[in-house]
Amino acid sequence: MQFTLTREYLESLAQAIERQDQQYVRQMLNELYPADIAEILEELDLDEAKYVFSLLDEEEAADVLMELQEDVREDFLENVSSKDIAQRYIDNLDSDDAADLISELPHLLRSEVLSHVEDAEQAANIADLLNYPEDSAGSLMAKELVKVNIDWTVTTCLREIRRQAEEIEQFYNVYAVNDRNILQGIVSLKRIMLSPTKAKVIDIYEPDIHSVNATISVEEVASIMQKYDLVVLPVVDDLGRLLGRITIDDVVDVITDEADKDYQLMSGISENVETTDNIWILSRARLPWLLVALFGGVVGSRVLSNYEPQIQIYPEMAFFMPLIAAMGGNVGVQSSALVVQGLANDSLSRDGIIPKLFKEFSVGLLNAMVCASLLLAYNIIFDHSLALSFTVSIALVAVISFAAIFGTFVPLALDKFKIDPALATGPFITTSNDIIGLFIYFMLGRLMYGVFP
Amino acid sequence: MQFTLTREYLESLAQAIERQDQQYVRQMLNELYPADIAEILEELDLDEAKYVFSLLDEEEAADVLMELQEDVREDFLENVSSKDIAQRYIDNLDSDDAADLISELPHLLRSEVLSHVEDAEQAANIADLLNYPEDSAGSLMAKELVKVNIDWTVTTCLREIRRQAEEIEQFYNVYAVNDRNILQGIVSLKRIMLSPTKAKVIDIYEPDIHSVNATISVEEVASIMQKYDLVVLPVVDDLGRLLGRITIDDVVDVITDEADKDYQLMSGISENVETTDNIWILSRARLPWLLVALFGGVVGSRVLSNYEPQIQIYPEMAFFMPLIAAMGGNVGVQSSALVVQGLANDSLSRDGIIPKLFKEFSVGLLNAMVCASLLLAYNIIFDHSLALSFTVSIALVAVISFAAIFGTFVPLALDKFKIDPALATGPFITTSNDIIGLFIYFMLGRLMYGVFP
Numbered sequence: 083m084q085f086t087l088t089r090e091y092l093e094s095l096a097q098a099i100e101r102q103d104q105q106y107v108r109q110m111l112n113e114l115y116p117a118d119i120a121e122i123l124e125e126l127d128l129d130e131a132k133y134v135f136s137l138l139d140e141e142e143a144a145d146v147l148m149e150l151q152e153d154v155r156e157d158f159l160e161n162v163s164s165k166d167i168a169q170r171y172i173d174n175l176d177s178d179d180a181a182d183l184i185s186e187l188p189h190l191l192r193s194e195v196l197s198h199v200e201d202a203e204q205a206a207n208i209a210d211l212l213n214y215p216e217d218s219a220g221s222l223m224a225k226e227l228v229k230v231n232i233d234w235t236v237t238t239c240l241r242e243i244r245r246q247a248e249e250i251e252q253f254y255n256v257y258a259v260n261d262r263n264i265l266q267g268i269v270s271l272k273r274i275m276l277s278p279t280k281a282k283v284i285d286i287y288e289p290d291i292h293s294v295n296a297t298i299s300v301e302e303v304a305s306i307m308q309k310y311d312l313v314v315l316p317v318v319d320d321l322g323r324l325l326g327r328i329t330i331d332d333v334v335d336v337i338t339d340e341a342d343k344d345y346q347l348m349s350g351i352s353e354n355v356e357t358t359d360n361i362w363i364l365s366r367a368r369l370p371w372l373l374v375a376l377f378g379g380v381v382g383s384r385v386l387s388n389y390e391p392q393i394q395i396y397p398e399m400a401f402f403m404p405l406i407a408a409m410g411g412n413v414g415v416q417s418s419a420l421v422v423q424g425l426a427n428d429s430l431s432r433d434g435i436i437p438k439l440f441k442e443f444s445v446g447l448l449n450a451m452v453c454a455s456l457l458l459a460y461n462i463i464f465d466h467s468l469a470l471s472f473t474v475s476i477a478l479v480a481v482i483s484f485a486a487i488f489g490t491f492v493p494l495a496l497d498k499f500k501i502d503p504a505l506a507t508g509p510f511i512t513t514s515n516d517i518i519g520l521f522i523y524f525m526l527g528r529l530m531y532g533v534f535p
Numbered sequence: 536m537q538f539t540l541t542r543e544y545l546e547s548l549a550q551a552i553e554r555q556d557q558q559y560v561r562q563m564l565n566e567l568y569p570a571d572i573a574e575i576l577e578e579l580d581l582d583e584a585k586y587v588f589s590l591l592d593e594e595e596a597a598d599v600l601m602e603l604q605e606d607v608r609e610d611f612l613e614n615v616s617s618k619d620i621a622q623r624y625i626d627n628l629d630s631d632d633a634a635d636l637i638s639e640l641p642h643l644l645r646s647e648v649l650s651h652v653e654d655a656e657q658a659a660n661i662a663d664l665l666n667y668p669e670d671s672a673g674s675l676m677a678k679e680l681v682k683v684n685i686d687w688t689v690t691t692c693l694r695e696i697r698r699q700a701e702e703i704e705q706f707y708n709v710y711a712v713n714d715r716n717i718l719q720g721i722v723s724l725k726r727i728m729l730s731p732t733k734a735k736v737i738d739i740y741e742p743d744i745h746s747v748n749a750t751i752s753v754e755e756v757a758s759i760m761q762k763y764d765l766v767v768l769p770v771v772d773d774l775g776r777l778l779g780r781i782t783i784d785d786v787v788d789v790i791t792d793e794a795d796k797d798y799q800l801m802s803g804i805s806e807n808v809e810t811t812d813n814i815w816i817l818s819r820a821r822l823p824w825l826l827v828a829l830f831g832g833v834v835g836s837r838v839l840s841n842y843e844p845q846i847q848i849y850p851e852m853a854f855f856m857p858l859i860a861a862m863g864g865n866v867g868v869q870s871s872a873l874v875v876q877g878l879a880n881d882s883l884s885r886d887g888i889i890p891k892l893f894k895e896f897s898v899g900l901l902n903a904m905v906c907a908s909l910l911l912a913y914n915i916i917f918d919h920s921l922a923l924s925f926t927v928s929i930a931l932v933a934v935i936s937f938a939a940i941f942g943t944f945v946p947l948a949l950d951k952f953k954i955d956p957a958l959a960t961g962p963f964i965t966t967s968n969d970i971i972g973l974f975i976y977f978m979l980g981r982l983m984y985g986v987f988p
Contacts, residue, residue, distance in 0.1 A: 349872030379858025405832025
């Protein structure tokens with residue numbers, strides 16, 4: 083049942099496109115899901131893709147369009163009239179997808195497209211959804227839902243559900259509201275089917291449910307749905323009136339986007355990019371952090387220039403500079419990564435900052451002792467001077483301990499100031515650690531070469 | 536509606552526990568969901584937590600138990616008899632949770648616990664589930680589902696659904712199977728409710744659905760459910776017989792675990808740990824990569840020792856060692872992170888490896904030129920020698936270009952050999968880059984100081 087895109091498939095499709103063999107192309111796409119077709123279109127040239135797209139029926143085309151990556155979708159819509167966008171696509175989409183599509187259009191086009199939408203209720207729903215800020219629960223919800231009045235009987239419910247459900251592809255719960263549309267709870271279809279026809283909703287509904295205000299952030303929505311294993315979550319306004327519902331599939335996208343963003347921030351990439359983006363976008367996304375690292379390197383070089391005579395007399399000290407810098411950097415990244423993840427999962431202990439720093443310091447110290455001992459043994463065996471051997475090992479302990487504390491402190495501090503703590507795990511931590519670590523190293527060196535002449 | 540755990544709440548709970556005020560403790564937990572109660576228990580001492588846990592009713596206790604972190608759950612079950620585990624917890628859980636719980640027990644205990652399970656069907660289901668390898672779709676599925684025969688009428692269906700649904704808390708779809716239990720498709724409750732009572736399932740079912748074999752990996756399950764926006768996915772055996780179903784909430788956990796693991800691997804942490812784990816576990820999880828970095832640093836020091844005379848004559852070369860190493864490391868991490876993400880999302884282009892390397896090389900070169908020019912200007916303005924200025928800038932271009940290619944190549948190669956490519960983004964890339972980068976730097980230095988005497 084699962085479709086896997088192969089090179090052979092793409093080649094035979096491209097050939098069919100070239101000979102304009104509509105029937106064969108249609109047949110190749112038959113049985114495929116919108117997500118599969120979108121995947122195929124993204125592998126074709128734009129002209130080929132547009133040709134294939136033109137062969138899809140309207141409803142399928144709308145779904146495929148929403149599965150495309152945003153930049154490809156833009157290309158597809160470039161020369162399409164507002165009227166066509168409204169009637170071919172918007173009218174065939176659920177309100178949440180339709181609102182997403184419209185929000186990607188240039189501002190001037192939006193109301194023009196909306197004015198061409200034939201279903202007045204759909205147009206009103208979309209206009210409502212467009213009011214919510216991009217990062218809010220409201221922006222994630224769909225208006226399509228099935229609801230019943232809490233005073234209705236099961237018979238009335240069944241009739242109403244039949245009527246409402248006709249317009250809705252999938253629904254998981256029936257919401258119970260009062261006369262003022264204030265959310266009271268849910269009634270499962272199962273419960274409705276099992277109850278006598280004269281029972282009232284109020285006797286069989288489940289009042290104890292989760293709901294969220296439309297203004298909370300999508301990250302909060304994601305964490306609530308994940309914590310309580312919810313598949314769908316109703317959204318209400320400040321009065322508790324039922325506005326819409328958020329389904330887990332949209333939230334899964336938020337969760338993976340968040341994880342991707344953290345991962346990229348940590349790797350020193352400042353925009354959300356993919357390997358398939360073009361060279362300019364890829365370069366631009368990476369340059370900012372490289373410039374930070376470059377600046378750090380230059381500062382480092384100025385710090386080191388203070389130790390020029392020392393390096394000249396004891397050039398062997400330079401041999402271990404990369405080791406000191408790398409170990410400090412690695413420990414810093416380890417510590418900060420755990421804090422960033424803890425903040426993201428809300429799994430940090432509720433102790434204050436001091437116990438956390440102390441714990442990280444202990445972990446760092448433990449690892450530092452192991453590494454420093456091994457290194458000391460190596461250096462003595464391979465006949466480096468005592469001064470160098472002790473400098474390197476003591477510096478290693480100092481640098482690792484510092485890095486552990488620094489790596490814990492920085493993301494916690496950023497979080498306090500409402501800055502994304504994931505910023506801390508990338509080049510920022512490694513660069514700062516390089517500078518401070520090498521400073522510690524040479525300071526210690528000066529001392530040690532005095533002790534062991 | 537949302538519960539937020541505060542320090543005040545914990546303090547007043549701890550006081551109530553101390554005065555053994557059962558009623559007050561129960562009242563404090565009233566209205567809370569199992570996930571909330573688990574969160575609270577994890578903040579208490581083990582004795583306090585066990586006391587609170589003992590006040591929960593059986594069904595709630597079972598749910599709370601499954602929401603606890605594995606190590607805490609282990610502590611809770613330590614002195615509980617096999618019979619109690621079976622009858623208090625296993626009998627109150629869905630088959631998938633029950634199987635998870637049993638699989639965490641020591642091997643010897645498993646069949647003992649199973650033998651005490653009162654519901655024979657539950658015991659059989661669990662024994663079935665325990666046969667699937669930990670990382671397979673089978674291990675993620677639950678056996679509870681509602682299914683109808685494709686030849687039944689709507690009337691029969693309704694009766695059967697009522698019967699089956701009594702045992703199942705939540706269900707999203709009704710599966711249609713033939714006489715040999717081979718999955719044919721789904722029938723939505725909505726469709727059943729809208730159809731005449733004499734219609735047969737075969738006339739109203741939807742044959743075109745997704746299903747997976749029980750042996751595929753959970754990562755594949757996650758990517759299929761995510762790609763096709765599925766909330767529930769039926770699982771079949773090699774004959775196509777319906778075995779169970781996987782719901783999206785379990786998959787969300789897989790997705791976040793995967794992302795966490797990649798993030799930790801990249802930060803040089805080799806086990807799945809949290810900041811709340813103890814110092815020994817935290818240290819052990821981090822030590823392996825530190826030893827890799829240490830070893831790399833030692834190799835680096837041996838490479839550098841070949842350039843001792845050069846460092847002695849031109850100590851200023853040492854000033855820029857950290858810069859060269861850091862820039863190479865950063866670019867390497869950037870490149871490998873994008874490849875790792877692309878592999879994880881399956882969003883890499885289907886071109887071969889050469890175009891990818893070439894593209895990364897171009898991006899690297901572009902950024903290298905920008906950074907190298909800035910650095911050259913800086914060095915000349917601040918009056919470093921031409922030899923040093925050119926060495927540093929040319930080395931920077933060479934090192935960044937190399938790092939971009941190396942960072943792209945390594946994860947692709949690891950993936951080819953079925954090794955987790957996320958291994959490549961961490962200390963491994965930075966350490967290799969340090970060594971090779973500094974080697975390039977000093978080679979170039981030797982050349983340049985010849986050119987600009």
